[in-house]
Amino acid sequence: MIKKSTFEQIISQDMAEMWNTLTPDQKRIVTKNFTIQNFKKNQIIYAEKEAPEMLWCLLKGKVKMYKSGIGDRVQILRLYRPVQYFGYRAYFAGEPYVSSAAAFEPSTLGMLPMEVVDSLIRQNNDLAMFFIHELSRNLGGSDTKIVNLTQKHIRGRLADALLLLIENYGLEDDDSTLKIYMSREDLANLSNMTTSNAIRTLTAFTNEKLIIVDGRKIKIINEAQLRKISKFG
Amino acid sequence: MIKKSTFEQIISQDMAEMWNTLTPDQKRIVTKNFTIQNFKKNQIIYAEKEAPEMLWCLLKGKVKMYKSGIGDRVQILRLYRPVQYFGYRAYFAGEPYVSSAAAFEPSTLGMLPMEVVDSLIRQNNDLAMFFIHELSRNLGGSDTKIVNLTQKHIRGRLADALLLLIENYGLEDDDSTLKIYMSREDLANLSNMTTSNAIRTLTAFTNEKLIIVDGRKIKIINEAQLRKISKFG
DNA sequence: GTAAATTTGTGTTTAATAACACTGTTTTGA
């Protein structure tokens, strides 16, 4: 059990964007109801069809949100980094989860019961606006993804995925190595292609000197050209 | 110009879900700022990259929201019927429109400046919850669409489109004819396929006695089988 | 009312990517 002062520290430092909208009373409510849980690599946080009960807050680590489709195919929908919130959409829509979430690597998450979030939103308009803003940005992202995943060719989709990883998790101090190390299968599931095609296309990008691959470590060598490939489709 | 009493009638009768959350003062603000505009068949309501300024409210007719992609390809993202609201997402996300909207048929729309909506939301939590709910449902829909459009085969995607049209616009009194008459191209753009393939697949469904096609009029004969085709992929 | 434009329909070819099969390599867990 983590002691309360640590809670307050985590909450006030990392959750600033949401925390700052709250009154002292509301802050007390959050502190009282907030719990922390650690997840192992690949551990499932919640699964499709379950009832949404918690607002999840990623404090440390990396998380994927994904959806199972036809046969054994999986589509990764969104990636989360600290400090981002997820798991609330289904609750607000009044339906079970349509996607699942799992930790990419050992991760620390905070959870707050959605009933608490709901009652806070009804008291606090800035908090309501925070969720309206987040949902709106996500919806725009999903709409754009529909077109990118259905209309671009394999090379364009993989370029998109690499650019997303740069944007989302950033690069090491060398300014070129992706901070996330993911399996070829995850990369394929992010780009709507088979694992074989992800591997082949990574090889093609390597031959074209756009990236350097060493196991799961990917160095971005020519981001400008990746952008061109992404744009062309 | 429509006179004010008519405004109030339209607003109070048709916009009930939103209207009922408002205080008398807030209702006055809406009435004062609400304007009505008619659109011809295929007329564009707003276009991608424009700045979002209005909350649109479809009072009469049918509207499509769509996004241009690679080459000349278009993806229809969502369909609207009276009385539904749209056009607010980009404003809340703080970005230009990523999609366009156009009338399928002669339509009547109400518009309310987003600044007014914004200030109402900040005063009224039920209204905030209305938008949170709408955005959440749309986001779930888009996430599901990503998987359906990328993983299902042509027949499954066209079956999905037909089922969506039933759900969204309903059937005539004969309980089988779709109330919306759309071009093969629009049907293709809804299902992520070429017009040729939409035509061919409609012919296939006709041969299998799932539908009867007469020009743009489509009768649904075997909805259960369409659901099977949709599910199988 | 008629010419032009658009839409529908169909056959053929081509390109993209999934599916399959198999080998070598790395990681994991008892």
Add this chain to the structure above:
DNA sequence: TCAAAACAGTGTTATTAAACACAAATTTAC
């Protein structure tokens, strides 16, 4: 630490759907 499992890599084949080409039918606009 060693065996099993998972992952990475590559060649080959099959399948799906796009691209292209063109004719017929319908709608639109003057």
